[in-house]
Amino acid sequence: MNAIDIKELTKKFGKYHALDGLNLTVKSGEVFGFIGPNGAGKSTTIRLLLGMLRPTSGEASIFGKDVWKDAVEIHRRIAYVPGDVNLWPHLTGGEVIDLLANLHGTLNKNRRDELLALFQLDPTKKCRTYSKGNRQKVALVAAFSSEADLFLLDEPTSGLDPLMEQVFQDCVEEVKSEGKSVLLSSHILSEVERLCDRVGIIRNGRLIECGTLSQLRHLTRTRLVVETRETADSLMIWKGVHDAKQTENGWIFQADSDELETIMRQLSDYGILKLESAPPTLEDLFMRHYEQQDDSLKGRGQ
Numbered sequence: 320m321n322a323i324d325i326k327e328l329t330k331k332f333g334k335y336h337a338l339d340g341l342n343l344t345v346k347s348g349e350v351f352g353f354i355g356p357n358g359a360g361k362s363t364t365i366r367l368l369l370g371m372l373r374p375t376s377g378e379a380s381i382f383g384k385d386v387w388k389d390a391v392e393i394h395r396r397i398a399y400v401p402g403d404v405n406l407w408p409h410l411t412g413g414e415v416i417d418l419l420a421n422l423h424g425t426l427n428k429n430r431r432d433e434l435l436a437l438f439q440l441d442p443t444k445k446c447r448t449y450s451k452g453n454r455q456k457v458a459l460v461a462a463f464s465s466e467a468d469l470f471l472l473d474e475p476t477s478g479l480d481p482l483m484e485q486v487f488q489d490c491v492e493e494v495k496s497e498g499k500s501v502l503l504s505s506h507i508l509s510e511v512e513r514l515c516d517r518v519g520i521i522r523n524g525r526l527i528e529c530g531t532l533s534q535l536r537h538l539t540r541t542r543l544v545v546e547t548r549e550t551a552d553s554l555m556i557w558k559g560v561h562d563a564k565q566t567e568n569g570w571i572f573q574a575d576s577d578e579l580e581t582i583m584r585q586l587s588d589y590g591i592l593k594l595e596s597a598p599p600t601l602e603d604l605f606m607r608h609y610e611q612q613d614d615s616l617k618g619r620g621q
Contacts, residue, residue, distance in 0.1 A: 320383050322347045322469050322500035323368065328377035330363055330524075337363040339524035340377070345469075350491060350501040352515035354508065354601075360524040361504045362402075365473050368502075369399060381469060395424055398467035402474025404454040406446035412457045413442030419461040431464035437486045451478035463490045470494060470501045476510065488514060512601040532601060540573040542597045543582075548590030557582060569593070 323345035330338040338360045345351040353361055366372045367379055370390030379386045381393045406415050413435075420426035435442055438456040446454070455478050462470060470491075476484045484507070491501055491514050505511050511518060512532065519529040528535060540561060546569035554570050555563040559578025564571045569592075574582050586594075 320347060321345060322349075322382060323351075323502060324378070324380045324383075325364070325368075326378045328364070328367065328379055329375045330360075330367060330372060331375045336524050338367070338374075338377075341521070341524060341526055343519060343526055343529075345500055345502055346517075347500055348495070348498045349516040350495050350503060350514050352511035352518040353502055353504040353521065354506075354511060354518060355521035359521045361521060362473055363524075364521075365399075365471050365502070365504065368471060369397075370394075396468045397471060398423070398462035398465045398469075399471045400455070400458045400462050400473065400475040402477045403451075404458045406449070406454055406457060408445065408447035410446055411443055412440060412446060412449065412453070415446060415457055416442065416461045416464070420465060423465050423467070425466035427464050427466065431460060434460040434464055434490070437489075438483060452480065452483065455479055456483070459487060459490070463494065468499050470499065472501060473504045474506065475503070476505070476507060484510065508600070508602045518601065540575055541579060542571075543574055544571050544593075544595040545569045545586060545591060546593035547586060548592055551586065551589045554586075557585060 321344050323343065325341055325343040328338050328341040328343075329336065341360065341364065343364070353364070355361055363372065367374055368381060368386050370386050370393070373387055382396060384393050386393060406412075407418075410418070416431060417426070420431075438460060440453060440456045440460060444453075446457070449457070455475065459475060462472075472491075476487050479487065488510065491503070495501065495514075501514075503511065503515060515532075517529065517531050518535065519526050521527070546566075551570065554560060554572065555565075559575040559582055561573040561575070
């Protein structure tokens with residue numbers, strides 16, 4: 320059974336379509352990266368999964384249960400961390416963590432104490448004194464010390480420093496090793512790239528690309544640095560070569576993945592002395608894909 324199943328999900332606010340026929344699946348035991356620009360529909364999707372919003376049309380289920388009709392039962396098995404945590408100002412961090420645990424119904428006290436130390440959070444301070452980063456830590460400790468089977472994380476590391484981001488990533492890898500599922504919405508693409516088994520790109524309320532990073536590499540290019548025995552003067556007009564810059568001893572350029580083999584054969588005619596390649600990153604993929612989308616819209620006069 321999948322952790323999340325979304326079929327043709329639509330959510331309208333007046334005339335505005337926040338979601339427009341979204342289809343999405345998160346498999347049990349996987350970490351799924353959910354990325355897209357602001358306003359693409361990421362947070363709306365998560366709120367619908369939490370039963371905080373009712374869909375205009377379509378279906379959404381968690382562990383086979385309807386997210387609206389079976390919300391109470393579902394919430395016993397999920398943990399949620401938003402990107403901007405608001406806490407009760409007169410309670411301490413520890414009191415909030417225990418309160419959230421009691422609402423959820425499960426709490427691993429040993430894990431809670433371990434996480435408080437790892438996140439360097441003082442649970443005796445009033446929440447009104449906490450910085451944004453410390454408020455995020457309260458929510459993260461509460462989530463990861465629960466016995467949840469699915470973690471819905473919407474920009475969970477907002478406000479955390481790099482050291483705490485590393486602690487968070489370790490927590491995600493730990494729950495994954497336990498066979499639990501994670502939906503991670505994040506603007507930190509290096510975080511998504513490290514943690515996620517699959518990635519979905521959402522735009523204008525629709526999932527426009529989905530797959531493993533290796534499956535999505537076709538959307539972007541490989542960066543190559545090459546030095547040849549003989550000068551390859553015509554390289555900048557070769558098919559599949561982009562942003563070519565000539566150096567003292569060779570070239571630096573981007574190559575389309577489906578043309579890479581042909582480009583290498585052509586380069587070998589000039590005698591390759593040195594070759595460095597870097598695989599495309601998720602950020603490369605994301606940015607190029609959106610550049611293509613923007614160009615397409617401009618071409619249609621939008």
